[in-house]
């Protein structure tokens with residue numbers, strides 16, 4: 001029996017193009033001016049120090065860190081420090097009404113139905129928990145944060161690492177076979193399956209012939225009561 005559903009965001013609940021063509025360029029465009037304004041805030045100082053640690057450059061200047069951040073953005077590196085900073089920068093964009101968090105139309109009705117069935121809903125994304133809450137808080141369908149009771153980011157580990165799913169499972173206090181992970185990326189699903197979870201792959205607008213996971217085109221096709229073992 002599925003007791004909790006953990007969903008990825010990019011390519012699963014939300015269009016990859018929203019992340020890559022709206023969010024990422026917004027953070028890139030505003031990075032330096034935003035840092036100039038916020039560099040003395042505790043959370044920013046902390047993230048810059050985390051980046052120094054991540055890159056093993058304890059003495060790096062802010063200018064050197066900015067160069068690293070541009071490089072990490074170019075590489076779509078899932079750096080915890082970059083993701084924290086991006087989330088803080090996006091906050092302005094959501095609050096100013098520059099954009100709302102994209103959601104596929106099938107997502108909200110399915111999440112509501114699963115919640116009605118007593119299933120706990122959680123998010124696991126490389127985007128920071130703050131960024132996740134912004135996307136669902138300022139989504140196309142309004143504030144959906146109340147639907148979710150668990151939020152996980154790279155602080156539990158990388159999405160292709162089996163340990164991350166074991167960490168989430170322990171934090172949820174459920175058995176692995178009671179958990180379902182939804183993602184568009186087969187390597188993430190492989191890691192969840194290795195941890196004993198159920199998996200389903202979302203195929204939104206591209207085929208994946210290398211995957212061994214059951215595939216669905218939309219959340220409307222998912223019935224947590226009938227999952228193949």
Ligand SMILES: CSCCC(=O)C(=O)COP(=O)(O)O
Nearest residue numbers: 009010125126127131132135
């Ligand atoms: C919170 S939305 C932005 C997601 C993000 O920053 C990202 O890098 C997506 O990575 P994922 O591993 O979740 O596909």
Ligand SMILES: [Mg+2]
Nearest residue numbers: 008010011184
């Ligand atoms: Mg994804």
